[in-house]
Amino acid sequence: MAALAWLAAGLCSTTSTTVAPTAAVAVAVDLTEQRLEGSARYDLSAGKHVFDWHPALEILSVRLNDAELPDGARTPEGLRLELRAAAGLAFDWRLPLAPLDGALDHRAALRADRPMTGGGFAWLPAAAGWYPGPTSGLGDYSLTVRTTAGLPIAAGAYSGPAAAGGTNAPAAEKGTSHTFRHPHPAGGIDLLIGPYALTTRAITTPSGVQLDVATYFTPAIAALASDYLDAAAAQIIEYDALIGPWPFARFAIVASPLPTGFGMPGMTWLGEEVLRLPFIPATSLRHEVLHNWWGNGVRVDYARGNWSEGLTTLMADFLVKEREGPEAAAAQRLDWVRTLLAVPPGESIALRDFRARAHGRQAAVGYGKAAFVLLMLRERIGAEAWRAGLRHFWQACQHREASWADLQQAFEQASGQTLDSAFEPWLSAQTLPTPRITRAVAAADGLGLTLHLSQGEPVHDLDLPVQIRTEAGTEMQRVRLSTQQAVVQLRLPAAALGVRLDPSLSVLRAPAAAAMPPILRNALLAAMPAWWVSQAGDAIHDTAEWQGGGGAPA
DSSP: OOHHHHHHHTTTTOOOOOOOOOOEEEEEEEETEEEEEEEEEEOOEEEEEEEEOOOOOOEEEETTTTTOOOGGGETTEEEEEEEOOOEEEEEEEEEEOEEHHHOOOOOHHHOOSSSSTTEEEEOGGGGGGGSSSTTTSSSSSSEEEETTOOOOOOSSSBOOOTTGGGGGGGOOOOOOEEEEEEEEESOOOOEEEEOOEEEEEEEEEEEOEEEEEEEEEEEEGGGGGHHHHHHHHHHHHHHHHOOOOOSSSEEEEESSSSEEEEEEEEEEEHHHHHHHHHHHHTTTHHHHHTTTOOOOTTTGGEEEEEEEEHHIIIIIIIIHHHOOOOHHHHHHHHHHHHHHHHSSSOOOOOOOGGGGGGHHHHHHIIIIIIHHHHHHHHHHHOHHHHHHHHHHHHHHHSSSSSOOOHHHHHHHHHHHHHOOOHHHHHHHOOOOOOOOEEEEEETSSSEEEEEEEOSSOOOEEEEEEEEETTEEEEEEEEEOOOSSSEEEEEEOOOOOOEEEOOOOOSSSOOGGGGGGGGOOOHEEEEEEOOOOOOOTTTOOOOHHHHHHHHTTTO
């Protein structure tokens, strides 16, 4: 154990000399008048600091060490400071809240960049810029919230197990306030206020962590609370045993008035209509629970790529498919490949360049491709070393930023292997490898088979399963292809009758075009999709006529 701890010291190291500021924030939210007033104090280290906020936010005063900063020191959207010594920075502000736009769809809600209120809700994610905050993220923070409507508050912080009421208690009287604390670094402060019915449950994890699991559901879906608490508690306990101690003092499932799927430290916002779907507790909720380890517990070093969505997709979404059986798992791998191949040539990105999902083409890389790459890594080093690598990564990097390089280092130290070939080509390439059997020759004695293999550029190190049908039955063998061309000789128990390369698609690759017929997703992810509607009675064009132009779609 001492040796492991020593090795962990190299993970998640940072070269930054600027310490993330700590904050004390207090806000009053008036849902009737649709406005917010706030004050905040930040303790800043020496170095450069950049603050920004929503353009509609009105800064009333800015004070540095209690001295007022002149208006010229800031713009309507931000403030830049370079300090020679530690200092205290204080803001007072007010903000009119825009009407809540119930017509926003899922993608538009994810991109919504304005604080909103309506229908008894105040929707204030950190990305909406509802407070003047540091662009580099926060250290620890406290948040005091007062609501004129006396509504329950779902904040991206918690009062702690020893405090009465707090996060899990509604404000009982008009103007009641609550103070929440977040004792770890955070990307920002998220706040949602609404007409919720609250249900809580106390649990203890295998690591001995005591926490509350809570639902903030509207009365219309309050009957679903028990199912969600059951599922969340079981999933927290499962991942706590697999990875390491649950990192926060609670987990809250909050019904969002918009069709969102946000994961914050100790909290997730899911749209009310999504929460009604019967499969969500076993599927999407698992994904949000796991993000408390990957993405919120270990934060992403976005400058060097986002690994957390792929790891979470593998360990949450794919886990469900694996438990259904081999056919469901194979279907999920096929779906990942289909989605990647539907991205138009030149429109894809390298995996190391993925930051966040803005559209389906980015999601195909950052979620599906990343999950497949990490799945192949699990098969390469074995399940035991894989689990040890996860625990090692968590132990070294919790509440810090981590990169793909840190993740690779954790698995190398756990497996005792150098894993450059399992990471670098997959992170850098924008296309999938194209391994092929170009020729198969039976041995003279009938008990052998010579395979001629090839792949295009860029070259990947591939461990490929081969299915061989013989006179005695079917067997599986594995072949290695780490160059553009290779010749492999196999011994067989009986004469070969046929051979197939990776029939269950267990290796991330681009199958031959004939094996992947077109699907609707090809059009949905196209750079310039076009629709062609046939009129009643029109003759159906054959392929040759379509390729020849003739008014057919491009």
